[in-house]
Amino acid sequence: MKKFLFLILFLPLSGLWADQLEDVYARISAHPVTKGELIQEQYIKVANRSLVSKGTFVMAADKGVIFDITDPFPSSMVVTEEKMVQTLPGNVVSVLDGNDNAMFKNIAKIIHSVFANDLQVLKDNFQVSVTGGPKDVVTLVPKDPFLSLLFLKITLTVGDSIDSVSIVEAGGNWVNYTFANKTFPEKLTEDERQRLAN
Amino acid sequence: MKGSGWPIKRTVFLCVLAIVFVAALCRGIHLDTSFFSLFPEYSALSGVEKKISRNTSSSVYIFAEGDDFAAAKNGAESFYVAFKDSDVFKSLTLYQDAGAFDELKTFLFEHRYQLIDDETLALLEEGKADTVAKAALSQVYSPFSFADLTHLDKDPFLLTGKNLAKYASQGAGNMFLKEGCLASESDGKWYVMIRGAVTDSALSFSKKNGIGKVYEKIKLLEKDNPAVSYFCSGVPFHSYESSSKAMKEISWITGVSLALVAMIIFFAFRSLLPMLISVVNITVSLLFGLAVALIFYGKINALALVFGTTLIGVSIDYSIHWFVNREKIFRSLTINCISTEVSWCLLMLAPFPLLRQIALFSAAGLLCSYMIVRLVYPLFTGPALNQADERLHTPSGHLFRMAGILVIAICLIAPAVSGIRIKNNIRGMYTMSDRLMEWEKKASGVLGLGSTGEYFIVAGRGPQELLGQEEQLAAALEKEKKAGMLGGYTAITSYVPSMAKQARSYQAASLLLQRSHAQLKALGFGSAAAGQFEQDYKNNAGRMVALNAAPSFMQESIDTLYLGKVGDAYYSVVFPIQVKNSEALKSLADGKHVFFMSKIKDIEQELDHLTKIALSFILASYLLVFPVLFVVYRKGALRIALVPVAVILGSLAFVSACGGVDLFACSGIVLIFGLGLDYLVYGLEKKTGKATLLSFITTELSFGALALSSFVPAHVFGLTVCVGLALAYLLSCLINRS
Numbered sequence: 001m002k003k004f005l006f007l008i009l010f011l012p013l014s015g016l017w018a019d020q021l022e023d024v025y026a027r028i029s030a031h032p033v034t035k036g037e038l039i040q041e042q043y044i045k046v047a048n049r050s051l052v053s054k055g056t057f058v059m060a061a062d063k064g065v066i067f068d069i070t071d072p073f074p075s076s077m078v079v080t081e082e083k084m085v086q087t088l089p090g091n092v093v094s095v096l097d098g099n100d101n102a103m104f105k106n107i108a109k110i111i112h113s114v115f116a117n118d119l120q121v122l123k124d125n126f127q128v129s130v131t132g133g134p135k136d137v138v139t140l141v142p143k144d145p146f147l148s149l150l151f152l153k154i155t156l157t158v159g160d161s162i163d164s165v166s167i168v169e170a171g172g173n174w175v176n177y178t179f180a181n182k183t184f185p186e187k188l189t190e191d192e193r194q195r196l197a198n
Numbered sequence: 199m200k201g202s203g204w205p206i207k208r209t210v211f212l213c214v215l216a217i218v219f220v221a222a223l224c225r226g227i228h229l230d231t232s233f234f235s236l237f238p239e240y241s242a243l244s245g246v247e248k249k250i251s252r253n254t255s256s257s258v259y260i261f262a263e264g265d266d267f268a269a270a271k272n273g274a275e276s277f278y279v280a281f282k283d284s285d286v287f288k289s290l291t292l293y294q295d296a297g298a299f300d301e302l303k304t305f306l307f308e309h310r311y312q313l314i315d316d317e318t319l320a321l322l323e324e325g326k327a328d329t330v331a332k333a334a335l336s337q338v339y340s341p342f343s344f345a346d347l348t349h350l351d352k353d354p355f356l357l358t359g360k361n362l363a364k365y366a367s368q369g370a371g372n373m374f375l376k377e378g379c380l381a382s383e384s385d386g387k388w389y390v391m392i393r394g395a396v397t398d399s400a401l402s403f404s405k406k407n408g409i410g411k412v413y414e415k416i417k418l419l420e421k422d423n424p425a426v427s428y429f430c431s432g433v434p435f436h437s438y439e440s441s442s443k444a445m446k447e448i449s450w451i452t453g454v455s456l457a458l459v460a461m462i463i464f465f466a467f468r469s470l471l472p473m474l475i476s477v478v479n480i481t482v483s484l485l486f487g488l489a490v491a492l493i494f495y496g497k498i499n500a501l502a503l504v505f506g507t508t509l510i511g512v513s514i515d516y517s518i519h520w521f522v523n524r525e526k527i528f529r530s531l532t533i534n535c536i537s538t539e540v541s542w543c544l545l546m547l548a549p550f551p552l553l554r555q556i557a558l559f560s561a562a563g564l565l566c567s568y569m570i571v572r573l574v575y576p577l578f579t580g581p582a583l584n585q586a587d588e589r590l591h592t593p594s595g596h597l598f599r600m601a602g603i604l605v606i607a608i609c610l611i612a613p614a615v616s617g618i619r620i621k622n623n624i625r626g627m628y629t630m631s632d633r634l635m636e637w638e639k640k641a642s643g644v645l646g647l648g649s650t651g652e653y654f655i656v657a658g659r660g661p662q663e664l665l666g667q668e669e670q671l672a673a674a675l676e677k678e679k680k681a682g683m684l685g686g687y688t689a690i691t692s693y694v695p696s697m698a699k700q701a702r703s704y705q706a707a708s709l710l711l712q713r714s715h716a717q718l719k720a721l722g723f724g725s726a727a728a729g730q731f732e733q734d735y736k737n738n739a740g741r742m743v744a745l746n747a748a749p750s751f752m753q754e755s756i757d758t759l760y761l762g763k764v765g766d767a768y769y770s771v772v773f774p775i776q777v778k779n780s781e782a783l784k785s786l787a788d789g790k791h792v793f794f795m796s797k798i799k800d801i802e803q804e805l806d807h808l809t810k811i812a813l814s815f816i817l818a819s820y821l822l823v824f825p826v827l828f829v830v831y832r833k834g835a836l837r838i839a840l841v842p843v844a845v846i847l848g849s850l851a852f853v854s855a856c857g858g859v860d861l862f863a864c865s866g867i868v869l870i871f872g873l874g875l876d877y878l879v880y881g882l883e884k885k886t887g888k889a890t891l892l893s894f895i896t897t898e899l900s901f902g903a904l905a906l907s908s909f910v911p912a913h914v915f916g917l918t919v920c921v922g923l924a925l926a927y928l929l930s931c932l933i934n935r936s
Contacts, residue, residue, distance in 0.1 A: 046349065073338075
């Protein structure tokens, strides 16, 4: 009986969330390119403190995301549907290339889907719920236990575009990305286009 | 030998038959169905090769395919449930343990000082500890870095995290973890993989063996759930299909040959007795050949039995000649038996298991047939062929002589025109069924490992020297990988480095001690953490990771790659993946510690070498038999010298024109020499005519049936003997009647 009640209560809601999710991502993808400042706050449980870093970001709805951290230590991360390229000081480049390894491709695809409008990938990999309010809050809980090893929960706060992304990790650490001072240019610069293409 | 009673020789022969059959039954009837066990021991590393084969020959991959992941997973689960507790598989894995990732992280963290990744180790050994420290800080502050920060106070340089991606992706290819299973997506289709190793009993030869059960279940599952289809990959499936095909062919070749031979004997003698006696002789001879082969080799290859069916055509000759000529033929029979046995015995010397088995099977069977004719047939009195028909009226001996000389001349010239090309093509020997070929193509695409059958064997005097040699090879392979010559490789040292490298790694990590205070401070830790860091480093002094200390999911790979001690040395195998240039890899082998194994090419080269040896066997047969015949038939010396040479050269020319002389064609020519001489000897003994014609027809029928086999070596062998014997018969007729 309880199961039945649960189904009655939640089945229509899941359909509603699906509609809301489409609305949310329709707003995000209305801007082909979003740029701005990035503030990353990372809570380290073992140190019981947060590490804050700052930089800039570029989100291209159909191509991927560029994060350039400038303070306190420079680094960059480019995420496309196929791969993740991290560049550290001393020209230390770490590439998780999906062409070499399907596991990397899967991770890159999932992270890419959070920022792009690939709703099918999101629905395939996460239990999705959307809470309305002044700003929509999209909560993504991985369906796959292996994905849970990377993140327990992803929460997006979305106004006209993504305002923040919060990720809770399995070990008790969490990270919060805040996207501020956003601009919405029509297209990517040549440099950005190349970084997302390679 | 008198025709009645039971003299000692006859009784002794029957006792020998009984003892051999009982001994074979006690030993057990075992069929070898492995394809590669057919081939010669082509290198000094055969013992190592056998161990690799043992490690990999029972492995299978079963894939469930569906339009979406749920359908594919559902299909895989149905198969898994059906077989997880069966006696078909000794191991069957569908679900990957989620705890394996944690186990890996713990392993890498605990041994972080011994297992420093190559890039970091190189930086540290160049004194660039600052670069390592800064990169770690940047990574901690970098978005989506997936750095494991759980032990940041103890691992502030992220030594664990740098290894994590490398270890987690070892040998993954196109497969990735999804909902607890290994899955892949390609062209809108989803695949879920089940890995397994079949039991020895599952490979035993019977229609209902383990692989047969797998096929049956797949058929049922596909019928029950049309949304899912299955395909499989692995040596056991090939062994099953080839042995099933071989047994079917044995059945029909034996059946057709026996039926035709029996009919011919019946019509020739117009009596059931010669037919029945001949069939019994053939059956007993076949069983005797099988029994002797089983006693000597323990098990016989199913394909050797396919070749062995030619015994029907050869042994029936003795029956025919006896029924026509009775005791008068014994001298010719003995000479012919010796010449054919010499051919088979020479083939027994070939360093090639399949040929040795065929030769022993046939030699024993033929000897048995001869002994039955010699010792048992005189007990029977039955109808004989009308001797008046024996001699055919010939138009002119002169014409036959001219025709014979012409044919001999053509045969002698033919090889000069066609050329004699030695060419063995191992890929052409085994024709995969369309279904299995389709499955293998799909499996290769889904796995994305692109194995070419080429690999390295690494040797060392001890396990540590072996790992050291492997690391040198791995370094060279890394360069080739960067140059695009290969996609990657799997090696033990990718999981557990040599102790020398682990010691180097620990030593290099000491450079991080001087940076630890600043590093930990930058990450928000106090000086107590730095003190703890130094203490941890000291506590790790002298620790080493042994091969058997790797996480359980890695151990399976290590056990496949580590071959252990074989003879005086220790060996491991390194598999290159997605090889684009074999020659570049071949140059990495020094032939002392590192060997490049290209199984197909190596076997083909060895088969070419064996073909040359087989050609020398023909010469040896000639030199062995000719003096005996020359002493017995002085008057026909020229014919004896010329006819076999013409037959051999003519057959070689024919085979060369058909594509090249391979080992099986050459083995056929060795036999042509033995059997072809029979026609010449019967002619010299004035026993030409119906008996020889009958024996020629029955032999041709037997080898002709073999020529229809779908197994290429059997086809080549049968066709060569068919053509060669036809030539031998024609020449014998022409020369003897001249």
